[in-house]
Amino acid sequence: MEKNDLKNDLKRAIYPGSFDPVTYGHIDIAQRSLKIFDEIVIAIGDNRNKKPLFTKERRLAQITEIFADNPAVRVMAFDGLLVDFARSLNIFTVIRGLRAVSDFDYEFQLSCFNRRLEPRLESFFMMTSEKYFYISSNMIRLANDMNGDISDFVPPNVLADLRAMRQ
Numbered sequence: 001m002e003k004n005d006l007k008n009d010l011k012r013a014i015y016p017g018s019f020d021p022v023t024y025g026h027i028d029i030a031q032r033s034l035k036i037f038d039e040i041v042i043a044i045g046d047n048r049n050k051k052p053l054f055t056k057e058r059r060l061a062q063i064t065e066i067f068a069d070n071p072a073v074r075v076m077a078f079d080g081l082l083v084d085f086a087r088s089l090n091i092f093t094v095i096r097g098l099r100a101v102s103d104f105d106y107e108f109q110l111s112c113f114n115r116r117l118e119p120r121l122e123s124f125f126m127m128t129s130e131k132y133f134y135i136s137s138n139m140i141r142l143a144n145d146m147n148g149d150i151s152d153f154v155p156p157n158v159l160a161d162l163r164a165m166r167q
Helices: 005-010 024-033 056-066 082-089 101-117 137-145 156-166
Strands: 012-017 039-044 075-076 094-098 124-125
Touching: 005 137, 012 024, 012 082, 024 039, 024 094, 024 124, 039 056, 039 082, 056 075, 056 156, 082 101, 094 101, 137 156
Parallel strands: 012 039, 012 094, 039 075, 094 124
Antiparallel strands: none
């Protein structure tokens, strides 16, 4: 069997999001998903309903730094539809983190819509760990704007970038 053939046998998934900013909750989902998948692609997109705090390039750099020692994690940015990105990588499993029942409503709708656009696409839902379920990027942004201590919620490189924005 050729080395390239082995790569095709890997269980691969895409973990999409805006990650603006990336939190320990996001990192927890990524790390725990590696117990199930051989490789994940953290796919950074923009939510068109929100004004980004960090550029896509900055988020890419932040997350790449966080997972620099883990060859099973690739970090990529994408524009457009997730289904088109999935097709371009030939990866049809999507990881989505759930914090509360309200997340499920939205994620279920999104999953059904995406599968309608691309029938091969499957969503894999993971519950966020108890110690992170209340964290959201929006809360982090708000607390940072009000000079709150957010050091328990984001990695040091993201914290440094957030603190730099205050000045």
